[in-house]
Amino acid sequence: MKKILERAFKIAPPETGSQSGVVKPLPLVRTPEGYVAIVGAIALIIAAPFFAQSDNWMGQFSNAGLFAMAAIGLGLLSGYAGQISLGHAAFLTIGAYSAAYFGVDRGLAFPLWLLLAGLVGAAIGLVVGLFSLRLRGDYLVIITLALVFVIFHVSKNWESVTGGNNGVSAGLASLNIGPIDFKNLSVFGRELTKNQGIFWLAWIMVGITALLARNIVRSRGGRALQAIRDRDIASEVIGIDTTRNKIYVFVLSSAIASMAGGVLAVQRGHISPPLGAPDEIFISIQFLAIIVVGGLGTVYGPILGALFIYPLKIMLEEIIEIVVDLLESIWPYAADKLLSFISNESGAIISTSAFSAIIYAILLILFLIFQPTGIAGLIRKAQIGTRVQIAKHKAKA
Amino acid sequence: MEHTNGRSKFLNRFIQSINGDFTPLVFQKDLDAMANFDDRQFDGSTLETTDVKMYFGGVKALDGASIKVEPGKLTSLIGPNGAGKTTLFNVITGFLKPTAGQVFLEGREITREPIRARSKMGIARTFQKLEAFNTLSTRDNILVAGEKHNTRTETPTKLEVDALMEDVGLAEYSDITVGTLPTGIARRVELARALATHPRILLLDEPSSGLNESETEEMAQLLSKLTKQGLSILLVEHDMSFVMSVSDFIYVLDFGKIIAQDIPEKIQNDPKVRAAYLGAH
Numbered sequence: 127m128k129k130i131l132e133r134a135f136k137i138a139p140p141e142t143g144s145q146s147g148v149v150k151p152l153p154l155v156r157t158p159e160g161y162v163a164i165v166g167a168i169a170l171i172i173a174a175p176f177f178a179q180s181d182n183w184m185g186q187f188s189n190a191g192l193f194a195m196a197a198i199g200l201g202l203l204s205g206y207a208g209q210i211s212l213g214h215a216a217f218l219t220i221g222a223y224s225a226a227y228f229g230v231d232r233g234l235a236f237p238l239w240l241l242l243a244g245l246v247g248a249a250i251g252l253v254v255g256l257f258s259l260r261l262r263g264d265y266l267v268i269i270t271l272a273l274v275f276v277i278f279h280v281s282k283n284w285e286s287v288t289g290g291n292n293g294v295s296a297g298l299a300s301l302n303i304g305p306i307d308f309k310n311l312s313v314f315g316r317e318l319t320k321n322q323g324i325f326w327l328a329w330i331m332v333g334i335t336a337l338l339a340r341n342i343v344r345s346r347g348g349r350a351l352q353a354i355r356d357r358d359i360a361s362e363v364i365g366i367d368t369t370r371n372k373i374y375v376f377v378l379s380s381a382i383a384s385m386a387g388g389v390l391a392v393q394r395g396h397i398s399p400p401l402g403a404p405d406e407i408f409i410s411i412q413f414l415a416i417i418v419v420g421g422l423g424t425v426y427g428p429i430l431g432a433l434f435i436y437p438l439k440i441m442l443e444e445i446i447e448i449v450v451d452l453l454e455s456i457w458p459y460a461a462d463k464l465l466s467f468i469s470n471e472s473g474a475i476i477s478t479s480a481f482s483a484i485i486y487a488i489l490l491i492l493f494l495i496f497q498p499t500g501i502a503g504l505i506r507k508a509q510i511g512t513r514v515q516i517a518k519h520k521a522k523a
Numbered sequence: 524m525e526h527t528n529g530r531s532k533f534l535n536r537f538i539q540s541i542n543g544d545f546t547p548l549v550f551q552k553d554l555d556a557m558a559n560f561d562d563r564q565f566d567g568s569t570l571e572t573t574d575v576k577m578y579f580g581g582v583k584a585l586d587g588a589s590i591k592v593e594p595g596k597l598t599s600l601i602g603p604n605g606a607g608k609t610t611l612f613n614v615i616t617g618f619l620k621p622t623a624g625q626v627f628l629e630g631r632e633i634t635r636e637p638i639r640a641r642s643k644m645g646i647a648r649t650f651q652k653l654e655a656f657n658t659l660s661t662r663d664n665i666l667v668a669g670e671k672h673n674t675r676t677e678t679p680t681k682l683e684v685d686a687l688m689e690d691v692g693l694a695e696y697s698d699i700t701v702g703t704l705p706t707g708i709a710r711r712v713e714l715a716r717a718l719a720t721h722p723r724i725l726l727l728d729e730p731s732s733g734l735n736e737s738e739t740e741e742m743a744q745l746l747s748k749l750t751k752q753g754l755s756i757l758l759v760e761h762d763m764s765f766v767m768s769v770s771d772f773i774y775v776l777d778f779g780k781i782i783a784q785d786i787p788e789k790i791q792n793d794p795k796v797r798a799a800y801l802g803a804h
Contacts, residue, residue: 349667353656360654363616364668364720365642423658 154340159509163426171329175322185321186437188393191328192386194432195335197416198425199382202339204414205422206348207375208355209259213270215409216277217247217380221387222296222397223281223288229299229392231287236300240385247384248377255373262358266376274406281399293398296391301327309392324393331389332429335382339425342378351375408483412436415486419493421502430501435489439482446478565754567594568629568645568723570615575624577610577779584610585621586779590757592724597746597756599766601790602776603799608759609651611776612726615757616648617641628724643672645723649713649730651759657702661693664701664712669719684719691715691745706733714745724755731762743769767791775799 155161178184196218203209224243228234234242250273258269281288288294301308301324308323342348353361354368361368391397400406412435420431446468453461466474468481476484493500570592577585585607592598600608613619615626617638625634628644636644656664665684688694691711696704701712710730717725730746731739739762746769750756760766766773766787773790775783777799783790790796 356656362638365671
């Protein structure tokens, strides 16, 4: 046991190291802190459902997990291949309706409908990619933006599948893997709620996606993607098929988003078209905020970003509520004005979701200007700082 | 191999790969093939352009340029600024489709082939303005090119990249992000990246710009070593003493036309060339 621990906590080289012709592959986890973080996160995820006070927050954090999963896919596309998509929410929608169709209407088993949801997302991603990624430049932004509107109108009008404005129920789709039913788990004789079960499922899926993404970026395909991001012309010159690589990663990120959307739909139960297409664009912007705030060009960045950005909306709502309550007691007129400005009631100038979208946009801009490497960059800085301090301390002693 | 116990080998490799710490599986024949990279041979090709014209609207960037690069020889293309040297490079590498004329590699016409196909056929190039992959390490810059062109398995490709870095003098920079390297080193990274594609002909656009004297000297030595190994090289360069010292044959381009072609000693004394450089026509 001691040996295993020693091995696990040995400091791995920062990058592929070479001494006299011995080539080492890029390690899965680079630093001992990384192992500690992963072990800690796993422990936290296992423990959370037993200690969480509120089932609502359990639901929120399973949503955050599914957003993190989709964001890892977007991170591959934007952080590693340098392509920007404004249509990530559209793929979540596609996955959600696929879950309702394959999981409820057709009654397929969980692994099967999840796979089909991924395939539908991949197929639509392929069509979009073929149209937009053959061209050099930011055509993907425009075409994915258009996709949001297309999917919005399809979801409103393709009534036999999407139920039109009434929506469909996805809550009945199964979440069973063999004997394990994530909607109805019981551990040590203790019954868990649906949200608690989905929380575990969501974070297991995050783990699998992160492992997949990490393996892609430290392999041949990942290097090619980064080469394209850095210099697309030079990549073409050394023989990389830039178009095909960009399409691959777009299709992959679409499939991941679609699968996340499918499980999200089961967790929320009922899905119906948003009030307007802009709502989907807000969610897409939220995804961009997640990957930028979390840290572009890392796999764990999008996870941190999702944990930071996703609960922000609910916290904002609570903060607004607290502020309104406070104002009502001392300055009712202002409270009234504030409510007529931001509220979910009709007649307000902006809804809380629109307001949170503004906050995301501001965060996005602030991070791009002042902290372009995101939270991951801050962590890296702290890591290096600590190393330097330790080295200095050792040098003194 | 350090693992003799067949049963635990895979488990060991798995644990070690997580730690980024394993002795890779290498086949003896691959090691033999790579034992001495100084003996590396390139399969140099003949490159020929015939009467290439490239018009941009009314501007005649190239107006009937015919050149020939012989295998294993270093051929240079010189001329005043705006003579069309880089345009000809772009036609040869596929960035531009010429208005008229053809490009032949080893007798095969490639005028309309896309950039990537030409890379597969063995045309490699560097750029006047640095085009290194700035966020990748030196090794990954070279590896990403090697991987596209290597029929060997992963580990031998990596070993080959290591040998290449040693050869070009980049071994000490292998793990450094290229964006942070000085220009001279980054130029060598670009050169090594081009060499990793197993080229038959190498096109170098101003390889000595941004280099100091000793670095230029090293570059010259490296180029002559490469031609000795059989590689055909086409060079565009401003530094005349550099060109004169390394070239086997020189073409002089002015206003899109070849005004002189000869061995370096004769080009130096050609009155037409002197006139073109002094601006007298």
